Amino acid sequence: xxxxxxxxxxxxxxxxxxxxxxxxxxxxxxxxxxxxxxxxxxxxxxxxxxxxxxxxxxxxxxxxxxxxxxxxxxxxxxxxxxxxxxxxxxxxxxxxxxxxxxxxxxxxxxxxxxxxxxxxxxxxxxxxxxxxxxxxxxxxxxxxxxxxxxxxxxxxxxxx
Numbered sequence: 577x578x579x580x581x582x583x584x585x586x587x588x589x590x591x592x593x594x595x596x597x598x599x600x601x602x603x604x605x606x607x608x609x610x611x612x613x614x615x616x617x618x619x620x621x622x623x624x625x626x627x628x629x630x631x632x633x634x635x636x637x638x639x640x641x642x643x644x645x646x647x648x649x650x651x652x653x654x655x656x657x658x659x660x661x662x663x664x665x666x667x668x669x670x671x672x673x674x675x676x677x678x679x680x681x682x683x684x685x686x687x688x689x690x691x692x693x694x695x696x697x698x699x700x701x702x703x704x705x706x707x708x709x710x711x712x713x714x715x716x717x718x719x720x721x722x723x724x725x726x727x728x729x730x731x732x733x734x735x736x
Contacts, residue, residue: 620661621710621733623648628729635715635728650688650710650733652677658688660695679705686710697727708735 626648627637642648646663653659660673675690686703693699697718703710710733715726 619651620736621650621652622736623650623731624734625730625732627731628727630725630727632723632725635726637728637730662695675699697729701729703731703733709733710735 623642623645626640626642626645628639628641629635629637644665646665648662649660651659651661656676656678658675658677661670663670671694673690673692673694675688675693677686677688679686684705686705688701688703690696690699690701697716701712702714703712710731712729712731715728718725718727
């Protein structure tokens with residue numbers, strides 16, 4: 577009789593260790609899946625400041641364009657391409673612009689070249705890399721008929 581009770585006790589201990597191993601495997605698999613999902617999440621730069629202005633001689637950046645957007649994000653991909661994704665505040669559809677980018681001057685400058693710019697006055701934009709921030713303070717010159725205009729843009733993007 578004592579031997580029978582000992583066998584029952586050993587089976588109970590064995591069943592508990594099986595449950596422990598099973599739970600450990602489930603936790604390990606869940607951790608691996610979570611790590612994989614979150615590590616492949618697109619990283620982007622979120623626009624935190626977007627001012628612009630226009631003038632014939634000396635423009636000042638006083639127009640806050642960021643208030644017109646739900647979000648304004650820049651995604652840099654490993655293959656040298658970028659996607660600018662934004663949504664205007666009054667719409668529900670996301671818009672995208674694409675192009676290529678290059679880092680210059682020991683990675684202190686970022687140059688974007690748009691394929692077909694819709695938000696920009698020029699095909700090329702230059703940013704200064706400042707830690708987790710991309711900072712743009714750029715003046716673009718353009719002409720209408722014989723009059724030259726200057727357009728200034730000040731943007732700041734934070735890495736997310």
